[in-house]
Amino acid sequence: MRIKTFTAENTAAAMDMVRDSLGESAIIVSTHQEGDGPARIIAAVEPVEAANEDFAESFPDDWAEGWPEIATADPDLEERAAYLRQALLAHGVPARLGGRLADLAAAEATLSATAALTHAFDRQLGFAPLEPFTDAMQPLALIGPPGAGKTITAAKICARAHMAKQGVLPVTTDTKRAGGVEQLAAFTRILDLDLETAPDPDTLAGIVRSHRDEPGRMVIDTAGTNPYDDGDMDRLARILDAADAEAVLVLPAGGDATEAAEMACVYAAAGATRMIVTRMDIARRFGGIIAAADAARLPLADVSISHQVAEGLSPITPGVLARLILAGQHGPHLFTDADEDRT
Numbered sequence: 001m002r003i004k005t006f007t008a009e010n011t012a013a014a015m016d017m018v019r020d021s022l023g024e025s026a027i028i029v030s031t032h033q034e035g036d037g038p039a040r041i042i043a044a045v046e047p048v049e050a051a052n053e054d055f056a057e058s059f060p061d062d063w064a065e066g067w068p069e070i071a072t073a074d075p076d077l078e079e080r081a082a083y084l085r086q087a088l089l090a091h092g093v094p095a096r097l098g099g100r101l102a103d104l105a106a107a108e109a110t111l112s113a114t115a116a117l118t119h120a121f122d123r124q125l126g127f128a129p130l131e132p133f134t135d136a137m138q139p140l141a142l143i144g145p146p147g148a149g150k151t152i153t154a155a156k157i158c159a160r161a162h163m164a165k166q167g168v169l170p171v172t173t174d175t176k177r178a179g180g181v182e183q184l185a186a187f188t189r190i191l192d193l194d195l196e197t198a199p200d201p202d203t204l205a206g207i208v209r210s211h212r213d214e215p216g217r218m219v220i221d222t223a224g225t226n227p228y229d230d231g232d233m234d235r236l237a238r239i240l241d242a243a244d245a246e247a248v249l250v251l252p253a254g255g256d257a258t259e260a261a262e263m264a265c266v267y268a269a270a271g272a273t274r275m276i277v278t279r280m281d282i283a284r285r286f287g288g289i290i291a292a293a294d295a296a297r298l299p300l301a302d303v304s305i306s307h308q309v310a311e312g313l314s315p316i317t318p319g320v321l322a323r324l325i326l327a328g329q330h331g332p333h334l335f336t337d338a339d340e341d342r343t
């Protein structure tokens with residue numbers, strides 16, 4: 001599935017851009033506009049191929065949209081569960097977890113397919129978007145494996161806080177990787193923010209102490225760690241202790257579900273409290289992030305759907321996740337409210 005963001009002076013103009021770029025089959029994942037500011041629409045296109053063609057042919061194209069009508073005739077519970085199980089399997093959700101989610105969703109016989117899966121995600125997974133920054137908040141440390149997108153995520157968080165006139169203090173401990181400091185510094189210079197560097201835990205502790213009485217929240221970009229390397233994880237533990245920080249795991253979408261789940265469990269044991277998902281724009285299957293969130297019991301926070309810092313992060317909700325999973329099964333259908341399926 002391809003996800004794109006469209007920004008225009010108003011919602012109508014942004015919708016025209018969606019249709020021109022993605023066609024009438026585009027699915028509107030979410031819309032956002034603050035006051036008289038520009039409107040932003042996140043849209044998705046490209047259906048998920050069914051993993052079993054014979055199974056897919058056994059359901060009419062409008063089967064999911066017609067679910068509420070079919071439900072009044074007391075449809076077979078196992079048939080509805082099989083449909084949802086297949087959709088989750090196509091995204092790489094592990095069979096056992098997919099079965100559990102499908103059973104939870106199928107039991108909601110009076111709901112549409114999207115609403116039922118929304119209910120299942122709401123029951124099975126956690127969702128905790130990043131809050132607006134205020135003074136005296138605990139430092140926020142982004143942790144995760146190399147290449148997950150921590151630095152660009154830190155830049156996006158800082159940019160969002162800065163544009164919302166919330167105090168933010170960027171810090172990086174990624175001082176050994178070539179270009180690690182320079183990459184984040186390039187973004188903070190544009191925002192006219194001073195970037196602090198902490199090559200070791202003692203320096204980081206001193207930076208935290210020196211800024212303790214200043215307004216805003218500290219955002220710490222940590223170096224990539226190998227979750228299976230004891231030395232790496234020990235160094236990460238010392239960094240988190242030195243800053244007394246809330247650790248947020250940054251994990252890319254599109255990875256193997258088993259690998260993602262194992263990594264997430266290691267980082268949760270190291271102190272991660274929730275998860276930010278990156279590369280949503282280039283991933284077509286989201287089973288890995290579902291498996292990771294479930295296995296590690298890490299609430300899903302925000303997601304990155306563009307490599308552009310200006311595009312920022314978007315909150316992920318049960319309704320948005322359900323739409324992304326069932327987009328292919330629903331055919332051409334537009335949504336304008338991220339959680340309208342929850343009722």
